[in-house]
Amino acid sequence: MALTADGSEQKELTQTPLLKIWVPWMGCNLNRRRGSSVPQFCNSPTMIVMVGLPARGKTYISKKLTRYLNWIGVPTKMFNVGQYRREAVKIYKNFEFFKQDNEEAMNIRKACAAAALKDVTAYFTKEQGQVAVFDATNTTCERRAIILNFAKEKGYKVFFVESICEDPEIIAENIKQVKFGSPDYVDRDIEEAMEDFVQRIECYRASYTSIDDDKDRKLSYIKIFDVGSRYLVNQVQDHIQSRIVYYLMNIHVTPRSIYLTRHGESELNLLGRIGGDSGLSPRGQKYANALAIFIKSQNIKDLKVWTSHMKRTIQTAEALGVQYEQWKALNEIDAGVCEELTYEEIQRDFPSEFALRDQDKYRYRYPKGESYEDMVHRLEPVIMELERQENVLVICHQAIMRCLLAYFLDKPGDELPYLRCPLHTTLKLTPVAYGCKVEPFFLNIEAVNTHRERPVK
Amino acid sequence: MPRELTQNRIQKIWVPTKDDKPAAPRRATGAPHFANPQTVIVMVGLPARGKTYISKKLTRYLNWIGLPTKVFNVGEYRREAVRNYSSFDFFKPDNECAVKIRQQCALAALRDVKSYLKDEGGHVAVFDATNTTRERRDMILTFGNENGFKIFFIESVCDDPSVIASNIMEVKVSCPDYRDCNKTDAMLDFQRRIECYKTSYQPLDPDRHDKDLSFIKVIDVGRKFLVNRIQDHIQSKIVYYLMNIHIQPRTIYLCRHGESTDNLEGRLGGDSGLSPRGKQFSVALARFVEEQQQQDLKVWTSQLCRSIQTAEHLGVPYEQWKALNEIDAGICEEMTYDEMKEKFPEEFALRDEDKYYYRYPAGESYQDLVQRVEPVIMELERQANVLVICHQAVMRCLLAYFLDKSADEMAYLKCPLHTVLKLTPVAYGCKVESISLNVDAVNTHRDRPEEVKRGPGTLIRRNSVTPLTSPESIIKKPRIDDLDEAPIQEMPPSVSSLALCSPSHLPLTLTGKNLRRSSSGRHDVLQLCQ
Numbered sequence: 001m002a003l004t005a006d007g008s009e010q011k012e013l014t015q016t017p018l019l020k021i022w023v024p025w026m027g028c029n030l031n032r033r034r035g036s037s038v039p040q041f042c043n044s045p046t047m048i049v050m051v052g053l054p055a056r057g058k059t060y061i062s063k064k065l066t067r068y069l070n071w072i073g074v075p076t077k078m079f080n081v082g083q084y085r086r087e088a089v090k091i092y093k094n095f096e097f098f099k100q101d102n103e104e105a106m107n108i109r110k111a112c113a114a115a116a117l118k119d120v121t122a123y124f125t126k127e128q129g130q131v132a133v134f135d136a137t138n139t140t141c142e143r144r145a146i147i148l149n150f151a152k153e154k155g156y157k158v159f160f161v162e163s164i165c166e167d168p169e170i171i172a173e174n175i176k177q178v179k180f181g182s183p184d185y186v187d188r189d190i191e192e193a194m195e196d197f198v199q200r201i202e203c204y205r206a207s208y209t210s211i212d213d214d215k216d217r218k219l220s221y222i223k224i225f226d227v228g229s230r231y232l233v234n235q236v237q238d239h240i241q242s243r244i245v246y247y248l249m250n251i252h253v254t255p256r257s258i259y260l261t262r263h264g265e266s267e268l269n270l271l272g273r274i275g276g277d278s279g280l281s282p283r284g285q286k287y288a289n290a291l292a293i294f295i296k297s298q299n300i301k302d303l304k305v306w307t308s309h310m311k312r313t314i315q316t317a318e319a320l321g322v323q324y325e326q327w328k329a330l331n332e333i334d335a336g337v338c339e340e341l342t343y344e345e346i347q348r349d350f351p352s353e354f355a356l357r358d359q360d361k362y363r364y365r366y367p368k369g370e371s372y373e374d375m376v377h378r379l380e381p382v383i384m385e386l387e388r389q390e391n392v393l394v395i396c397h398q399a400i401m402r403c404l405l406a407y408f409l410d411k412p413g414d415e416l417p418y419l420r421c422p423l424h425t426t427l428k429l430t431p432v433a434y435g436c437k438v439e440p441f442f443l444n445i446e447a448v449n450t451h452r453e454r455p456v457k
Numbered sequence: 458m459p460r461e462l463t464q465n466r467i468q469k470i471w472v473p474t475k476d477d478k479p480a481a482p483r484r485a486t487g488a489p490h491f492a493n494p495q496t497v498i499v500m501v502g503l504p505a506r507g508k509t510y511i512s513k514k515l516t517r518y519l520n521w522i523g524l525p526t527k528v529f530n531v532g533e534y535r536r537e538a539v540r541n542y543s544s545f546d547f548f549k550p551d552n553e554c555a556v557k558i559r560q561q562c563a564l565a566a567l568r569d570v571k572s573y574l575k576d577e578g579g580h581v582a583v584f585d586a587t588n589t590t591r592e593r594r595d596m597i598l599t600f601g602n603e604n605g606f607k608i609f610f611i612e613s614v615c616d617d618p619s620v621i622a623s624n625i626m627e628v629k630v631s632c633p634d635y636r637d638c639n640k641t642d643a644m645l646d647f648q649r650r651i652e653c654y655k656t657s658y659q660p661l662d663p664d665r666h667d668k669d670l671s672f673i674k675v676i677d678v679g680r681k682f683l684v685n686r687i688q689d690h691i692q693s694k695i696v697y698y699l700m701n702i703h704i705q706p707r708t709i710y711l712c713r714h715g716e717s718t719d720n721l722e723g724r725l726g727g728d729s730g731l732s733p734r735g736k737q738f739s740v741a742l743a744r745f746v747e748e749q750q751q752q753d754l755k756v757w758t759s760q761l762c763r764s765i766q767t768a769e770h771l772g773v774p775y776e777q778w779k780a781l782n783e784i785d786a787g788i789c790e791e792m793t794y795d796e797m798k799e800k801f802p803e804e805f806a807l808r809d810e811d812k813y814y815y816r817y818p819a820g821e822s823y824q825d826l827v828q829r830v831e832p833v834i835m836e837l838e839r840q841a842n843v844l845v846i847c848h849q850a851v852m853r854c855l856l857a858y859f860l861d862k863s864a865d866e867m868a869y870l871k872c873p874l875h876t877v878l879k880l881t882p883v884a885y886g887c888k889v890e891s892i893s894l895n896v897d898a899v900n901t902h903r904d905r906p907e908e909v910k911r912g913p914g915t916l917i918r919r920n921s922v923t924p925l926t927s928p929e930s931i932i933k934k935p936r937i938d939d940l941d942e943a944p945i946q947e948m949p950p951s952v953s954s955l956a957l958c959s960p961s962h963l964p965l966t967l968t969g970k971n972l973r974r975s976s977s978g979r980h981d982v983l984q985l986c987q
Contacts, residue, residue, distance in 0.1 A: 013730070013766055021777065022765045217681075230663060231684040236700060239839060246697045249687065277819070279462075311462060314471045318460055326470065328825060339819075368728075368790075374779060388690060 018356055020365040044157050045124040046240060048133045049147055051162035053208060054201050055174040057227065058163055061248070062135040063434050065161075068247055071407045072380060073373070074240065075129050079120055081136035084112035092184040095196050098203040113143070117150055124156065131240065132156075139208040148219075159241050160221035161248065162211050167226060171201075178433050227253055247384070253431075256390040257300070258408070260401050261426040263312035264288045265447040268340065269423065272448070275332060275339040280315045283445055287424045288319035290443040294426065295320060295393065304392045306330065306382075313395045324395075329378050332397035336369025343452070358455045361417035372417050375403050383407055398450055408436045418454045423447035467807050468824070469816040494607050495574045496691060498583045499597055501612035503658060504651050505624040507678065508613055511699070512585040513885045515611075518698055521858045522831060523824075524580045524691065529570050531586035534562035542634040545646050548653040563593065567600050574606060581691070582606075589658040591666070598670075609692050610672035611699070612661050620678060621651075628884050679703060701838045704882075708751060709837060709859070710844040711852050712877040714763035715739045716898040719791065720874065723899070726783060726790040731766045734896055738875045739770035741894040745877065746771055751842040757781065757833075758846045767846050775846075780833050783848035787820025794903065809906045812868035823868050826854045834858055849901055852878075859887045869905050874898035 013022045048065065050058040062078050069076035086092070088108050097105045113136060123129035138144055144160070151158045165171065175197050179185060185193040211221055213232070222245055223232040231249055236242050264284025268276045280288065295303065305322055307313040308330035317324040338346050338353070347354040350367075357364040365371035370378075379400065386392060386404075394404065398421050406416040408429050421427075424447045428439040460473035498515070500508040512528045519526040538558055539547070547555045563586060573579035588594055594610070601608040615621065625647050629635070635643035661667045661674060663685050673696050674683040682700055687693050715735025719727045731739065746754065756773055758764040759781035768775040789797045789804070798805040801818075808815040816822035821829075830851060837843060837855075845855065849872050857867035859880050872878075875898045879890040 013762055013769070015762070021760060022762045024769060213681075229686055231682070233682040233684065233700065235680060239836065242697075242701055242839065245700065246693075249684065249696065250693055309470060311464075311471050315462060318462070318473065328828065377779070385690065388693065 017352070018360055018364055019371065020367065043238075044155055045129065046131045046157040046159060047120065047147070047151055048131060048244065049138055049144070049158055049160045050133070050135050051138045051144070051160055051211060051221075052164065053139065053204050054137065055171050055179065055197070056163040056165050057174060057253075058137070058161075059135055059178070060174075060253075060434060061161060061163065061224075062133045064251060065244065065247065066131075066133050067407070067410045068383075069131055069240075069244075070410070070412070071376065071383075072243075073376065074131055075127075076131040076133065077123050077127075077129055078133045078135055079116045079123075081109075081112050081116050081134075084116050085109060086183055088112055095199040095203060098200050100203065100207060113146075117147070121154060124154075137204055139204055141209050144211075157237060157241075158220065159237075159244065160211060160219060161244075162221060162223045164210065164223060164225050165227060170227060181433070222248060224248065247387075250384055250387045252388070254390060255431070256392075258386060258391075258429045259295075259298075259393040259426055260404055260421075260429065261291065261316075261393070261395055262397055262401055262421060262423055263307075263310070263316045263395055264291075264445075265423050266312040269448050269450060272342045273340050274343070274346075275335040277310050277312075279311050283424075283447055284312070284316070285319070287443060287445045287447070288316040290424075290445055291316065291426065292320045294441060294443055298428075300391045300393075302391060304389055305395065306392060307395045308332065308397065308400070310397070313397070316395050327382060329382050330394070330396045330400055333372070333375055333399040334366065334369040336366035338366050338369065361454075362413040372399060372403065373413070375399060379403050379407075409438065410435075420451060422449065422451060466803075467811050467814050467816070468822065469818060494605065494689070495579070496581050496607045496609055497570060497574075497597070497601055498581060498695070499588055499594070499608060499610045500583065500585045501588045501594070501610050501661060501672075502614065503589065503654050504587060505621050505629060505647070506613040506615050507624060507675075507704075508587070508611075509585055509628070510624075510704075510885060511611060511613065511675070512583045514702060515695065515698065516581075516583055517858070517861045518834075519581055519695075520861070520863075521834075522694075522827065525578055526581040526583065527573055527579055528583045528585050529566045529573075531559075531562050531566050531584075534566050535559060536633060538562055545650040545653060548650050550653060550657055563596075567597070571600075571604055575604070587654055589654055591659050607688060607692075608671065609688075609695065610661060610670060611695075612672060612674045614660065614674055614676045615678060617677060673699060675699060698835070698838075701835055703839070705841060706882070707841040707843075708749075709842075709880040710746075710749075710877055711855055711872075711880065712742065712844070712846055713848055713852055713872060713874055714758075714761070714767045714846055715742075715896075716874050717763040720899050720901060723793040723795075723901075724791050725794070725797075726786040728761050728763075730762050734875075734898055735763065735767070736770075738894060738896045738898070739767045741875075741896055742767065742877070743770045743772065745892070745894060746773075746844065753842060755840055755843045756846065757843060759783065759848060759851070761848070764846045764848065778833060780829050781845070781847045781851055784823070784826055784850040785817065785820040787817035789817050789820065812905075813864040823850065823854065823864070826850060830854050860889065861886075871902055873900065873902065 012025045014025045015022050048062075050062055052058050059080060059082075062080070066076045066078045085108065088111070089097070089105075096102060099105070116134065116136070120132040120134065123132055134147065136143075138147065138160075148158060150156075172194075175194060179197050180188075180190055180193050185196070188196070211219065211223060213234075216234075218235065220235040220237050220241060222234075225231070228249070228251070231245075233245055236245060264280045264287035266276075266284055267278040267281050268274075269284075270281050303322070305317055305320060305324035307317045307324050307326050309326050309328045310331055313330070314324075314326065335341075338350065341349070343354075353367065357366075362372045365374065382394075383404070386394075394401075396404070399417075401421040402416055402419045405411070405419050405421065405427070406413075411419060422442075424443055424445045426441045426443065428441065430437045430439075462471045463474050464471050498512075500512055502508050509528075509530060509532075512530070516526045516528050535558070536542070538561070546552060550556070566584065566586070570582040570584060573582055584597065586593075588597070588610075598608055600606075622644075625644055626640075629647050630638075630640045630643040635646070638646070661670070661672055663672075663674075663683060667685075669686065671686045671688050671692060673685070676682065679700070679702070682696075684696055687696060715731045715738035717727075717729045717735055718732050719725075719729040720735075721732050754773070756768055756771060756775035758768045758775050758777050760777045760779045761782055764781070765775075765777065786792075789801065792800070794805075804818065808817075813823045816825065833845075834855070837845075845852075847855070850868075852872040853867050853870040856862065856870050856872065856878065857864075862870060873893075875894050875896045877892045877894065879892060881888045881890075
């Protein structure tokens with residue numbers, strides 16, 4: 001019997017049934033995950049603190065970053081102090097609320113910030129959060145000092161994201177896109193709202209101190225200038241901050257559209273079999289041709305086309321008659337021992353696996369295969385490149401498309417595996433304001449339905 | 458009419474039929490290459506600011522991820538032109554004759570850059586020189602414009618005297634310029650050399666003069682970065698890489714899991730547990746790790762049973778990475794090589810033909826592995842002391858990154874069971890010590906078959922993910938020129954010290970099939986390439 005270093009009997013390993021992770025046999029503690037499908041890099045919770053004048057994209061960045069971090073598996077939540085203020089002061093009158101000398105308002109605003117910080121603590125301690133994005137102007141040294149002290153007391157890391165921009169066109173565009181529709185201005189006319197908001201910005205400007213490259217040299221931060229034309233990065237402390245910086249440096253705000261579609265119907269689809277590497281069925285080929293016509297009609301500038309390495313997506317792309325790039329990362333989920341089986345066969349030959357999958361479809365890993373969670377990690381470079389690019393058509397597969405869609409539409413792991421991505425339908429995603437507009441285009445070619453609903457409990 | 462598709466036999470990539478030549482690898486690969494335009498990376502900074510260190514490391518990384526990259530070090534051109542370096546006077550701004558020579562050297566290097574990018578299949582050239590004046594940088598920008606190359610500057614700014622002194626000691630006092638000097642004199646001369654550059658140094662100015670250029674300023678060895686106008690994917694990756702590397706001394710240990718029951722049967726892949734000898738190895742590994750007394754050692758494993766079982770014996774927390782799983786042998790999983798040869802003779806032959814690109818049907822290739830393992834490398838760069846318990850093919854990929862091995866060599870690197878490789882960064886390269894833990898195991902290594910011809914011809918592929926070794930510069934340079942001891946004399950191939958070589962110095966003729974361990978000298982010596 002082999003002994004461990006300290007002389008005790010060597011423990012046997014067992015594989016957790018859902019995730020297929022090998023863990024030491026711990027009897028009834030089987031559910032406690034020793035390992036996980038990705039290394040856990042977050043030790044102390046981290047606060048990302050936004051800094052900048054109004055209309056500099058802080059909330060845009062906060063929401064986008066939060067969406068990205070949640071998608072890659074880092075529980076993140078945004079705390080927008082403006083919302084706390086709207087709760088406290090039901091009716092917004094005008095910019096005078098934000099004047100430096102408005103003592104009553106100042107007290108309310110301070111209280112809102114404090115309330116938000118309290119919720120941050122609750123998120124970390126009671127809800128297993130790992131990252132909190134503190135979205136407010138935080139334009140004074142004083143306010144930032146309060147946050148730093150708060151974090152120090154609690155043992156949270158702090159990373160500042162400052163957005164600096166003086167281009168009047170960009171600011172006007174920001175105001176148009178997101179401020180006019182805000183609850184503060186919902187009853188005003190546009191000119192009045194614009195005038196008021198400009199005055200609001202001026203209220204902050206007098207007391208605005210940018211993060212100081214000399215005095216604040218010990219702080220960890222990134223300064224973003226002119227929507228990404230330049231960055232100043234200081235004292236990145238750990239893995240998650242490094243990932244955040246990389247993400248922020250790759251996103252842009254140039255208008256563009258992303259088209260997501262599956263390959264045309266395949267031979268194996270017709271047989272109801274999952275996975276494999278079959279070619280298109282006749283109807284699938286029809287779809288490929290229809291897709292070519294559709295794409296032409298969209299008149300897209302400089303469209304990039306991406307496929308997986310599987311025959312069915314490449315055959316679909318071939319019909320477009322344009323150059324395309326193949327990504328192995330876009331390959332369909334690997335169903336391991338269940339490859340090319342029908343669901344009935346899986347239920348018959350692997351009944352416990354079949355049941356487990358319905359229990360937690362996001363984390364469930366096929367024996368010798370993958371899980372949705374694994375796929376998200378393999379897709380991350382694709383998402384990063386999609387962020388860098390402009391107009392792209394991605395021809396992929398059901399599970400892959402669900403993962404990508406969940407990223408763009410901010411769907412949690414629970415919903416991701418049940419998103420509807422039927423064959424022969426192209427989704428056109430266009431970023432707008434803080435989110436993403438989705439337009440589905442069914443190209444009128446019949447196909448089998450490959451969607452399985454969430455089983456009723 | 459849609460074009461017919463066939464799957465090319467080695468990479469298993471679907472291509473339109475008329476384009477397919479039987480074994481020709483395709484352009485498209487594991488990850489797209491985004492038709493990156495060719496880029497010249499231009500280093501900027503006073504002497505002893507780490508420009509050559511960054512150049513070499515970046516080049517090694519870019520080659521490993523498949524972008525053919527080469528360093529052009531102007532100092533080497535100067536050493537060719539001016540055989541004997543006398544003193545810092547050469548670098549005085551008023552030394553007209555020297556200024557002319559230095560200008561010529563820069564132009565010669567740029568000519569070679571152009572030739573590399575236009576005629577030799579190069580994708581990225583790293584122009585390693587001080588480039589401290591606007592005049593010089595303007596000349597390079599013009600050169601880039603004329604030839605359609607993108608220009609990306611990397612400026613290293615540092616005024617910490619202890620860092621600079623340490624740099625000088627590590628790589629300058631033993632460089633060929635100072636081969637006849639003692640260390641103190643060398644240090645003094647070098648410092649005066651730096652002074653010669655200081656007066657004319659014009660740092661990149663992001664606010665005015667250089668606001669439209671694409672560059673990164675690395676300040677104080679990575680405490681702070683200023684990044685301006687990243688143009689494309691490759692510049693973004695370069696910036697990310699530079700922000701993750703550090704120069705703190707640390708050690709990386711690479712080893713495979715203990716011998717598994719599948720190993721005993723000669724089976725590939727699978728997810729079996731340890732054999733009794735494998736368990737013995739794990740115990741020995743635990744003892745070894747304790748003896749090494751590394752501070753805060755992180756332990757990483759794959760998600761396969763045998764690697765986790767090995768880690769379990771260490772009694773310390775470990776992280777499981779799916780990315781470290783062994784290469785997926787697809788339909789050949791759990792077969793022995795004989796079974797594979799019998800059931801899939803054509804596949805077996807194809808694999809020997811081009812082991813790096815060869816993808817198992819429904820499985821992976823080494824090329825796919827590089828893609829998969831890249832986040833692990835990035836995190837290894839961030840970390841300090843790490844022990845990675847992985848598998849043969851994965852370990853070969855990781856090792857190829859650290860030791861700058863080409864795709865051709867990667868698939869045949871020797872990574873035997875029950876042996877730990879201890880990697881320590883030193884000067885411009887990596888010291889390797891091989892430590893066998895004295896527990897017997899089967900040999901899972903298959904040598905490159907004799908009949909398979911090798912040669913650079915098969916390796917030059919434009920726009921493909923092919924790790925190439927950072928190529929030797931065209932200028933002949935002394936074998937070891939940057940380590941803090943006497944250069945190693947010519948040694949018989951069987952006992953070459955891998956340990957002290959910066960990887961590009963390893964003679965390509967080094968062959969030999971046996972594992973040799975030398976007990977002479979301070980370092981264990983291991984012949985890893987074939």
